[in-house]
Amino acid sequence: MGSLRRKFLQLLGILLLSFSLAGCWDLREAEETGIVVGMGIDQKEDGTIVVIAQTVKPQTPGAGGGVTGRTNQGVDTFQNWYSTGETVYDAVLNLTLKSPNVFFWSHNQVFIISEKLAKKGLADVLDFIERDPEFKQNAWILIAKEGLPEILESSNNAGQPPSQVLSDIINIRNRNAKYAISSLGDFLQQLGSPNTQPYTAGVTFTKSLMKDPDSVFLPGQEPAPAKELTLSDTAVFNRDKLAGWFNPVESRGLLWIQGKVRQGLLILNLQNQRVSVEITKSSSKFKSEVREGHLIMKVEVKVQGNLTEMAPGIELNEKQVKKIESLMAKEVKEQINGAVTRAQELNTDVLGFAGAVHRDYPEAWNRELSKQWPETFKELEVDVAVESHINGVGLIINSVNPQKIK
Numbered sequence: 001m002g003s004l005r006r007k008f009l010q011l012l013g014i015l016l017l018s019f020s021l022a023g024c025w026d027l028r029e030a031e032e033t034g035i036v037v038g039m040g041i042d043q044k045e046d047g048t049i050v051v052i053a054q055t056v057k058p059q060t061p062g063a064g065g066g067v068t069g070r071t072n073q074g075v076d077t078f079q080n081w082y083s084t085g086e087t088v089y090d091a092v093l094n095l096t097l098k099s100p101n102v103f104f105w106s107h108n109q110v111f112i113i114s115e116k117l118a119k120k121g122l123a124d125v126l127d128f129i130e131r132d133p134e135f136k137q138n139a140w141i142l143i144a145k146e147g148l149p150e151i152l153e154s155s156n157n158a159g160q161p162p163s164q165v166l167s168d169i170i171n172i173r174n175r176n177a178k179y180a181i182s183s184l185g186d187f188l189q190q191l192g193s194p195n196t197q198p199y200t201a202g203v204t205f206t207k208s209l210m211k212d213p214d215s216v217f218l219p220g221q222e223p224a225p226a227k228e229l230t231l232s233d234t235a236v237f238n239r240d241k242l243a244g245w246f247n248p249v250e251s252r253g254l255l256w257i258q259g260k261v262r263q264g265l266l267i268l269n270l271q272n273q274r275v276s277v278e279i280t281k282s283s284s285k286f287k288s289e290v291r292e293g294h295l296i297m298k299v300e301v302k303v304q305g306n307l308t309e310m311a312p313g314i315e316l317n318e319k320q321v322k323k324i325e326s327l328m329a330k331e332v333k334e335q336i337n338g339a340v341t342r343a344q345e346l347n348t349d350v351l352g353f354a355g356a357v358h359r360d361y362p363e364a365w366n367r368e369l370s371k372q373w374p375e376t377f378k379e380l381e382v383d384v385a386v387e388s389h390i391n392g393v394g395l396i397i398n399s400v401n402p403q404k405i406k
Helices: 002-022 088-097 115-120 123-131 148-152 162-171 184-191 248-257 318-346 353-360 362-379
Strands: 033-043 049-056 067-070 076-085 102-104 110-114 140-144 199-211 225-238 241-246 265-270 273-291 294-310 381-392
Touching (some): 033 115, 076 088, 115 140, 140 184, 225 318, 265 294
Parallel strands (some): 110 140
Antiparallel strands (some): 049 076
């Protein structure tokens, strides 16, 4: 009995040891891993694909070719790795010709694609990204309006990698609601839907008033200005090809229609004086209807806000509040109409009106409307109704009115 017990314990020990060893078979040391937080994709004139992988510490800088970012203490925080290939995956694999580290893509936060490549079409790029399980669906897609390398090398980020900065900016997008953005998962869903077209935000850089801490300059020369990242406008697509851009006002209109405005500011003109209202809540719905034989889209938006700024000399009373609410409704309606007009000019239904027609008239949609939709959408009449309400006016009622010294 004692011998049998001993053999059982020996067998159990071997099994536990084998499980323990098996759990470490794919262990990667941090120093040997390039943790990718941003991926840039471009295409040369001859069709060659360019991939930029932005990695962060902990990662030992590899041999040559990289562009680094530094903290105020001079510590490297990120490194950009450039590669080219006949396809995206070929370019990704060619990264191993320059880096001794294994690239780990699961922490990638943003895909930044050049405007030039977006105009040609993203089908090939997205096929690779969607097929690879290492890429996460919640990573953001951005379209670079300026040079892609400059965006990924921007320096005025307090030592943070530009990709991380972009992700942080996107996380507070509701504060302004001036661009519409899609994650990889949302973009793929829009691309595969017959009821809408894809869209996402643009990114660019501007020269800062601050100096680039990493710039090299000779005595008597001024250091180069730092580059600041800016998210602006909305790239709208027709299938997988970039059709054009919505400016910030048109982007807000798109967000109104889709019920995605959470916060932001409305700057109104009351008696030639500026009044600012901070949006606190909104909702929307749209449906199609046939009126006198014509298809019409009805968009209804409700918006609430608080008065946050008012020019001197305005006395606030109930009548003035009603005027401000009326101006709010007028401004929101103009923003929505701006988005509709621009979408019809570009003939791309990023607004999702096709989905409403499909839902409201399924038989007619399947029979003929879906085939005629591009032509129908360009001429579609859109009826917008906005209901607005001021909830609060802050700690004071009337505007500050400095008195003259007699």
